[in-house]
Amino acid sequence: MLNMNGISKVYQTEMVQTHALQDFNLQVNEGEFIAVTGPSGSGKTTFLNIAGVLEPFTQGEYLLDGVDIGKLNDNQRADIRNQKIGYIFQGFNLIPDLNLYENVEVPLRYRGIKAPERKRRIEESLEQVGLASRAKHLPQQLSGGQQQRVAIARALAGKPRFLLADEPTGNLDSLMARQVMELLEKINQDGATIVMVTHDSELARRAPRNIQVVDGQIADFSLYQGNPAAVVGV
C-alpha cells in the first residue's frame, strides 16, 4: 500500500537547513492501523504530509498503491489526494461558511461525482458518524468532537483506501477522544488503511502497530498485534 525508501525532507532557508526526515524507510500493508508517535519536532507531521502527498520530499522513493509519487506533477498529486487519501486533522479544518453537508461534499465535487451519488454518499457518511440530523448546521454550531466526526465523515465519503489522521483527538476531551478512536477502529475494520500521528500513548497502544519517530527517523517500534514482517523501517 505505502512504501517509503530513503525519504529525506530538508527545509531550506537563507540561514539554516533543517533535516525534518532523514533516510526514512517504511512499508505499510493494506488494512493496517498504525500509530506514529514521537516528541514534538521529531518529524511526525512531515512524514504524514509526505505520506498524504501534501508536500514534496527532497530525496528517496515513495510508492503509494504502486504509483511513484515523486514522478507526479501537481495535478496528478491533487488527483491522488482526492481519489485515494482521506485526511483527519487535529484542527478539524472544516470550511466555516459551509454547512456539514457541504463540507462533506467538497472532495466529492472535486472528484466530479454526480449530484445524486454525492447526496447518497454524504448522507451515508454523516449517518456513519451519527450526525445525519445535523446536516444543515454550520461547523461552529457543533462541539469539537462533533466537528471531528464531520471531518471523519468528509474523509469517509470519498471511500479512501488510505486514511491519515494527524492528532485526531488532540483538541478533544477524553470521552470525545475515545468515541473518535472507536470510529477509526471501525473504519479500519471495514478495510481502510489508517496511519495516525498522536501524542497520546494510550491511544497509540490501541493501534495494532506503533512507530516512533525521533529526529526524522524511525527510532523504535513496538508490536502489539499484527504481522511483524510488515515493519521494515528502522
Added chain:
Amino acid sequence: MLFHYIDLSWRSFKRTPMVSALMIIAIAIGIGVTMTSLSVYHMMSADPIPSKSSQLHHVQLLTLDEERAWWTKDDMPYQVTYQDAMNLLSADLPYRRTAMLKAGFAVHLDNSDIKPFIEQARVASADIFAMFNLKFIYGGAWSSDDEESSAAVVVIAQSLNEKLFQGENSVGKTINLDDMTVRIVGVIKDWPTYVKYYDLNNGAFREPEQVFLPFSLVAPNEIESWGNHNSWKAQSNRNYQDLLNSEVFWVQYWVELPTQQDNEAYASFLMSYMAEQQKIGRFARKELKYALRDVNEMMVYREVVNEDNKILVMLSFMFLAVCLANILGLLLAKFLRRAPEVGVRRALGASKTQVFIQHLVEVGLLGMIGGLFGILIAQVGLWGMRTSNSAYMAIADMDLTMLLAAPVIAVSVCILAGLYPAWLVCRTTPATHLKSQ
C-alpha cells in the same frame, strides 16, 4: 462546477460585505466614468449610414491658382463653387448626385394660430432622398420637371409636419418660407442621424434640417446660405448673380458611386472636367487635384472625433486603471486571508487550476455586479452631459453595443486585476495551513 463557483463567490461576498462593497463601488465608478466618455466617443465615431457610407462620396476640387495656398491641411477647399456645382449636376453621368447648402427661413402658415418660427432648411437636388436613405411617409421627392421649372415645392420632415399639420398627410398643402410660398410634395421621416456628416462645415453635432427645397430654387429666389462662404480670390460680389459666378466656396457636393469602377470613372470625369475648365481660365495650375472621400473618410478628414475626445477616453481608461489597482490590493488581501481554506481544498483534491478558476469566477462576478452599477453611473454622467450642453443631446447616449460592452469591459478588467491574486492563492501548498487552522 461553474454554478458551484458562483455560489462560493456569493458566500464570499456575504462573508466580507465591506470589502466586497468597496470593490464593487471602485469598479462601478471606474466603469461609469469610462463608459460615459467611451459612449460619447462611440456615438461620435460610429458610421452614420453603414449601408451607404462607402458609396456616398463628397467632392472637393482644387480651384485655387498655382501659387495660392489654402488653410486646410491638404490645401483643398471643403466646399465647391456654385458654378462647379451646377456643372457637375448637369453632367451626363448615370450617378445619383446632389449639390446642397444650408439655408433658413421664417416658417408660417396662412390663417393659422401657429406663430412664425425660424427653421433651418437644406437646399438640395431631388437625389438627396434616395442617396441618404430618407424615407417618405407621404408623397415623394419633387420631380425633374419641378427642378427644371424651379417650381416652388418643398419636402418637410415628420416633426415639422406634426407641428404644422398635426401629423396628417400634408401633401398638396402650402407653407410660407419668408415671402416664398411653397407646396408640400412629400413628408419624410426625421433624418435618423446624430452626426451631420453630409455638411460638417458648421459643427458635426447639430440637428438635421426639417425643410428640403430644390437646388434649382437657389438662383431665382436668391436663397441666402446659412453656411460658410470662403473665397481665395479678390472679387467684388455686388449682387447675387456675382456670387453665383464667383470663386466663392459655399456649396457641398455629393455623388453616389456604387462600385470601385464607378469611383475610378468619376475620378477620370473630374480630371477631364477640370481640364475643360482650364480652357476658360479657371483651375490655373499645373497639377489638377480633386478629392473624393466616402462618408467615413470624410469624418476622419474633418476630425469629427477630435484629439480631445481621444485624450478624454484615454484619461478615463487611466482612471479605470487606478480603480483596478485599488481592487487588486483588496483582492490580494482578501484572497491571501483565505489561504487556509484553500489549503484544505487543495488537500481534499482541488487542483491549482480549480482553485485559480474559482477565484477568477469570483472576480468575474464582482466585475459583473460592478459593471451593472457602472452602467447606472454612466447613465447619470450622460444625462449630465445632455443637460449641460445641447450639442450632446443626440450623442451622449448608450446604445446597445455600449450597454453590452460595459459588463464585458468590467468583467475583463476585473479578471485582469484578479489574475495575480488568484495565481498567488492557487500556489498555496496544501500542508502549509493545515496545522495552523
